[in-house]
Amino acid sequence: MLLAIVLVLAVVAGVSIWYQSHPPKTAAAPSPSTSAVPATVGGDIPNGCLAGKDTSAVALITAQKKAPHTEAGAVGLAAAFSRWASQYPYPSAADATTVVASLASSDADAAVREIPSQIAAKKPAEGWASGGVSFAEGRYIVEDSTPDRVKVTVGGAGIKNGLPIPDYKVLRTLGLVWQGGIWKLQTAGADRTVEDLFTNGAALAGGC
DSSP states (O other), X not given: OHHHHHHHTOOSTTOOOOOOSSOOTTOOOOOTTTOOOOOOGGGOOOBTTTTOSOOXXXXXXXXXXXXXXXXXXXXXXHHHHHHHHTOBSOOOHHHHHHHHHHHBOTTOOHHHHTHHHHHHTOOOOTTOSOEEEEEEEEEEEEEEEETTXXXXXXXXXXXXXXXXXXXXXEEEEEEEEEETTEEXXXXXXXXXXXXXXXXXXXXXXXXX
């Protein structure tokens, strides 16, 4: 069963997704006095549902265009991208090509550039009608931030057939840069464990 879960919500174009079957029972967002998460630019809290409930390429690109030039804007777009990349049925190759054309920075790494080919190589997952990740109780940690460059780890709950998968979380570490008046995706990977993120991370403002 675990293998099936990993296959369905597996990495899109090298973007690492990690699951932990039994996170600590006490894991929760820390209080402001103990959190190591830097304050967001302007005091904004990142929106965990920047693209709305729609996980289409059009919705993601629309979210990219409206994400403000702030740390919170970059984090919100990172969460929106993660929801798009984690959905099942998988995005079409055409949608993936459209997303990469809009979101990839001029110096994007292979994990970003190869999203369409990675999606095209995926096979249907038995027993899954739908799947994805929810940021309703998502967490984030800003790894590094300047006015034009933000690296963030975002994570949420894995969803299968419309229901949360007990004790399973999904995370990604994404690097975004401000180019051409919008946030663009430069790097993708996984810099933290699920336990670390959901113990030390800050809560997103809303989520879907």
